[in-house]
Amino acid sequence: MKTFFIWSTFCLLATISCNANTKPDSKIAFKTEKSHLIHTTKTDPDTRNIQVALLLDTSNSMDGLIDQAKAQLWEIVNELSYAKCGHHKIKLEIALYEYGNDGLPSQEGFIRQVLPFSNDLDEISKELFALTTNGGNEYCGKVINTSINQLGWKKNNDHLKLIFIAGNEPFTQGPLDYKDAATDAAEKDITINTIFCGNYRQGIDSMWKDGADITKGEYSAIDHNRETIHIATPYDDVILELNRKLNSTYIYYGNQGAQKRKLQAEQDANAQSYSSANAVSRTVSKSSGFYKNKSWDLIDAAEDASFEIEEVAKDKLPKDLKGKSKAELKEYITEKSTARKEIQEKIKEVNKKRVQYLRDHSKKEDNNLETALLNAIKKQGRQKSFTWEN
Known part of the structure; x- marks a missing residue:
C-alpha cells in the first residue's frame, strides 16, 4: 500500500475577480504602437493567492485514488470557482508532484515535480491522465520538504498556502523526519492536510493525523477504492x-x-x-x-x-x-x-x-477525495477571509 494525493482538477488556475462567475468586462483592449504582438502580465497588489501543492504517490496501490482524482477534478474546480474574498482578486495556482514510484530517481527520493505552480487547467488535466503507477518507496517527509523548497510560495501570510498528501503507508517512512518538514511548513505559514486511504483509526496510529496537526491542517480518512458515481441530469x-x-x-x-x-x-x-x-x-x-x-x-x-x-x-x-x-x-x-x-x-x-x-x-458523498479536499480548503480559507457561495 502506498501514499498519494491529488486533486485535479482545478484550475484551476487563472487570475479572476473574487467572484469567479462574475460576468467579465466585454471591452476588448488593443494597442497598436508596436509592430509585433506582445502579451504581458501585470501583478495586481490586491490579489489574494490560493496556492495548492498536490503530492501524488504513483505506486500501484493508488490506482483507485488516481481514478477518483480524474473523475472528480472538474467538480472540484467548479466548487472552487465560487471563491470570493471581499473586493480582492483571486489567483488559484496548482502544483503537482509524483512520488513513491520505482521509476523515479532514487537519488531524489523517488520524487518528481510534474508541474510547478500553474493556472493552466488543460495542462493539469493532461499530466494527471498521463500518470502511471508502479511499486516504490513512499517518503512523506521528503516530498513535503521538496515541495516547500522548490515551489514559489508567496511570502505574505494573507495568501492561502496549502499542501495535500494522501496515502496508506506510515507517515514516518523515509530519510527526512516528517516533523521537521511540518515545522518548516508552519514557519512559512503553509498548511499540511493529510488524507489517509483506509481506516480512520489506523491513519491516526500511523501518524497521518500528527502530520497535519503540526500545521493545524485537516486529517481525513477516505475509501480510495470507491468508484465515483456520476449522476445524469436532464440538462x-x-x-x-x-x-x-x-x-x-x-x-x-x-x-x-x-x-x-x-x-x-x-x-x-x-x-x-x-x-x-x-x-x-x-x-x-x-x-x-x-x-x-x-x-x-x-x-x-x-x-x-x-x-x-x-x-x-x-x-x-x-x-x-x-x-x-x-x-x-x-x-x-x-x-x-x-x-x-x-x-x-x-x-x-x-x-x-x-x-x-x-x-x-443524489446522496452527499462524505468519504471521497473531493469532499476531503474541499472541506479543508474552505475551512482554512475562511480563516483568511475567503468564502464560497454558489
Whole structure:
C-alpha cells in the first residue's frame, strides 16, 4: 500500500475577480504602437493567492485514488470557482508532484515535480491522465520538504498556502523526519492536510493525523477504492451542445497555439472517457473565470489591457484567418468574444438547474477525495477571509 494525493482538477488556475462567475468586462483592449504582438502580465497588489501543492504517490496501490482524482477534478474546480474574498482578486495556482514510484530517481527520493505552480487547467488535466503507477518507496517527509523548497510560495501570510498528501503507508517512512518538514511548513505559514486511504483509526496510529496537526491542517480518512458515481441530469445534453459552441470561439495564435487547441480537445475527451456527466462538469469549468488561455487564445489575450497587437504572425493563425487584414482580425476577435460570453452565461444558467437537480436526486458523498479536499480548503480559507457561495 502506498501514499498519494491529488486533486485535479482545478484550475484551476487563472487570475479572476473574487467572484469567479462574475460576468467579465466585454471591452476588448488593443494597442497598436508596436509592430509585433506582445502579451504581458501585470501583478495586481490586491490579489489574494490560493496556492495548492498536490503530492501524488504513483505506486500501484493508488490506482483507485488516481481514478477518483480524474473523475472528480472538474467538480472540484467548479466548487472552487465560487471563491470570493471581499473586493480582492483571486489567483488559484496548482502544483503537482509524483512520488513513491520505482521509476523515479532514487537519488531524489523517488520524487518528481510534474508541474510547478500553474493556472493552466488543460495542462493539469493532461499530466494527471498521463500518470502511471508502479511499486516504490513512499517518503512523506521528503516530498513535503521538496515541495516547500522548490515551489514559489508567496511570502505574505494573507495568501492561502496549502499542501495535500494522501496515502496508506506510515507517515514516518523515509530519510527526512516528517516533523521537521511540518515545522518548516508552519514557519512559512503553509498548511499540511493529510488524507489517509483506509481506516480512520489506523491513519491516526500511523501518524497521518500528527502530520497535519503540526500545521493545524485537516486529517481525513477516505475509501480510495470507491468508484465515483456520476449522476445524469436532464440538462446534460444541453450543456454538452453549448460546449461544442464554446469550443468554436477559440482562436489560436503563436508557436504553440495549434498544439494547445488540440490539447483542449484531448482534455474534453479525457473527461468524457469517465462519463458524459463528467464532461458536463468540465464544460461548466470552462465557463468560469478559472479557465483562461491567454498564452494561445486571442480572445482571452485581447481582454488583457496590457495586450498589444500590430501584426499577428499570419503563419501561426488558423488557415481561414491568415488572409484577414488587421482591422478584419480585430472585428472577428470582438465578434467571437461576444459570442463566448453569451455561451458561458447560458452554461451557467443551465448549470444552476443541474446543480439543483443533483441536490434533489443524489446522496452527499462524505468519504471521497473531493469532499476531503474541499472541506479543508474552505475551512482554512475562511480563516483568511475567503468564502464560497454558489
